[in-house]
Amino acid sequence: MGTSSRRERQRAERHRLIIDAAREIAESDGWDAVTTRRLAERIEYSQPVLYSHFAGKDAIVGAVALDGFTELAQRLRASAAAASDGPATVAALAEAYLRFAAERPALYEAMFQLATDYPFADPDSPAPLHEGFGLLRDGLAAATGTEDLDLRTELFWSALHGLVTLTRSGRLPAGAQGERVRLLVEHFVGRRG
Amino acid sequence: MGTSSRRERQRAERHRLIIDAAREIAESDGWDAVTTRRLAERIEYSQPVLYSHFAGKDAIVGAVALDGFTELAQRLRASAAAASDGPATVAALAEAYLRFAAERPALYEAMFQLATDYPFADPDSPAPLHEGFGLLRDGLAAATGTEDLDLRTELFWSALHGLVTLTRSGRLPAGAQGERVRLLVEHFVGRRG
DNA sequence: CAGATTGTCTAGCGGTGCTAGGATCTCGTC
């Protein structure tokens, strides 16, 4: 039984190793470079071992995406905690969101383009997603009240996500992101001069 | 020379045939089902023929995407023309945009997820993209003036695009799209009651 | 030590985008 607990621990370590390897390859060479053969080589096991940990490649991507949602929630939490009043919180959240997307492009891609599961509002959705949505909602509530709060949060998230994807694909010029954030916050917390 | 013009015409027809075949397969079975082998079978030629028309599969997807941008611009133009005043135009544009994305999912995917070229604001970008952006801009200008117009147009497009992708991936519940459009327009043309 | 169980690897399946090289068909010229 002592041995079997060691086995379980080693298995968990290898599980983590696979996820980290996938993330590292994706961050350095893009998700196209994340193939089961390369993953196997990286973790120094053969391909079939991957399938004893995950149902398939999609599940591995999904695990990386979940890590991403955790990191995003962390960043949003920190930025909201550091802001002074309601409107400043909304601005800080937006900036933190866009900064995360810019600094972790492979992670963001896994979260929103590759792993299409994990719905937001669903009670069954993993905690980090729930928390991320909740942080945005609380920020908006502090700045603008609770009317249509869920819908406005969804809209706010949509605008942020749209900015990220359109900027990333080169559709929007990358330069004026700061100005766009300013306008975004203006539109969502009401204008004042 | 009469024969060579016929040859050119036939080549152009086959070019069109390839694009339409790709679009049809994508719309009925998804883009994963659009393979060069299936395309070749559909147009009743062998695979290499595809490569005498397009540089690769990406170029075929890009051609479908361009068709999509043309159709989107057409819809936006029609909906703007039918609207009464400025705010109504903005609402009509938003509704037309979301309706297009909902009715032509494969086309929208080609335009925004698969064919990452074609920037918006660039003067070199194809006419339909330019026109689509211009229609959104003109609608916003009629409702809200010209201050920060380009940036606000980019933001408006981002919000629409974010709504589309998050809804499509199941992240947002599909039901309340009408309410979200109402809020979106409210946020962009100013609140009144 | 023998047997059962667990863990891992080799080898291979059917699929992908893409291309080299040969066959065929059409055309202008004699």
Added chain:
DNA sequence: GACGAGATCCTAGCACCGCTAGACAATCTG
């Protein structure tokens, strides 16, 4: 009308993909 030149097209195959069956080795159990 026969013929060489050139355009046109197809067969066959490359390297890669995600995934899996079945053989092999290591470990635990009686």
